[in-house]
Amino acid sequence: MEERCSWCGAAVEEGAGFRAAEPEGDRRAVFCRLEHVVPWVIRGAHWEAGSFLTDDDPDDGLGRCARCGGALGPRRVLLVRHRGEHRIADAFCGVDDLLAWAKAGGRWAAT
Ligand SMILES: [Zn+2]
Ligand SMILES: [Zn+2]
Numbered sequence: 028m029e030e031r032c033s034w035c036g037a038a039v040e041e042g043a044g045f046r047a048a049e050p051e052g053d054r055r056a057v058f059c060r061l062e063h064v065v066p067w068v069i070r071g072a073h074w075e076a077g078s079f080l081t082d083d084d085p086d087d088g089l090g091r092c093a094r095c096g097g098a099l100g101p102r103r104v105l106l107v108r109h110r111g112e113h114r115i116a117d118a119f120c121g122v123d124d125l126l127a128w129a130k131a132g133g134r135w136a137a138t
Contacts, residue, residue: 033075034063042111046079047125051101053078064106064129072122080105093117093134094124108134 030039033047033056045058054074058064067073092099097120104125108115117134119125 030057032059032063033057033073034067035059042109044109046107046109048078048080048105048107049074050078050080050103050105055079061108061129061133065126068122068126068129079107091118092120092124094119094128 030041030044031037032039032044037059039057039059043059045061045064047056047058047064048054052074054076055078056067056072056074058067090099091097092103099118099120102121104119104122106117106119106125108117115134117128119128
């Protein structure tokens with residue numbers, strides 16, 4: 028199924044791009060690339076209804092925020108990178124930390 032970037036509207040194919048989810052709110056977003064998370068959050072994070080998570084999926088990543096290391100609460104957000112058959116998930120305590128993480132270049136940021 029073809030999806031479109033929640034920020035720029037570009038087509039995002041299965042096996043590419045990023046999927047974000049707020050499990051408690053049953054909301055989701057799609058991004059063609061990580062950089063588009065940043066303006067999307069700044070402009071108010073307009074989620075779409077529905078989730079891409081199935082009941083079998085863990086909805087809290089590693090159980091800690093990838094940005095601050097804090098516990099994940101009901102406002103937690105999952106970001107899953109699709110890379111071919113691989114799914115690389117990070118979890119955040121909220122969209123603010125997702126924003127900070129994306130701004131910094133995500134998982135591959137030079138520290
Ligand atoms: Zn985009
Ligand atoms: Zn955090």
